[in-house]
Amino acid sequence: MRILEPATPGQFEQYYRLRYQTLRQPWGQPEGSERADDDATAIHAMLVSDAGEALGVCRLHLSAPQEGQLRFMGIRSDQQGKRLGDLLLQYMEARARALGAERITLQARENAVNFYRRNGYETVEKTHLLFGTIQHYLMAKRL
Numbered sequence: 001m002r003i004l005e006p007a008t009p010g011q012f013e014q015y016y017r018l019r020y021q022t023l024r025q026p027w028g029q030p031e032g033s034e035r036a037d038d039d040a041t042a043i044h045a046m047l048v049s050d051a052g053e054a055l056g057v058c059r060l061h062l063s064a065p066q067e068g069q070l071r072f073m074g075i076r077s078d079q080q081g082k083r084l085g086d087l088l089l090q091y092m093e094a095r096a097r098a099l100g101a102e103r104i105t106l107q108a109r110e111n112a113v114n115f116y117r118r119n120g121y122e123t124v125e126k127t128h129l130l131f132g133t134i135q136h137y138l139m140a141k142r143l
Helices: 009-023 084-098 110-118
Strands: 002-004 043-048 054-064 067-075 103-109 122-130 134-142
Touching: 002 084, 009 043, 009 054, 009 067, 043 084, 054 084, 067 084, 084 103, 103 110, 103 122, 110 122, 110 134
Parallel strands: 067 103
Antiparallel strands: 002 043, 043 054, 054 067, 103 134, 122 134
């Protein structure tokens, strides 16, 4: 198992497919909704198995000179509960530190709040409902 930053068309295809399957498809959202306008300026990470299968994805964007924002964190459904998300978080936090970030923020879905708390993030405030049903919370961590 390893973490890579997608660089080839095939790697990006796997990355976006898993992003769609974990974060959009279960709520009936159309393909393409897993992409964001600022993806080209973000750092993407994908956890892959020894066989090269995508197991998890995450994205880091510097939202301010000393602040990173994590988005689109997803772990393949049959791989959840194995602490693979911890590996992606550690990788992205190290990347953010290397870029000068002192803080990371994210919008956590309600069912992921405890995962982020376990990894040192604090809840700042209750924010928005995604797709009218998924409550989100702004969370932050000092690096």
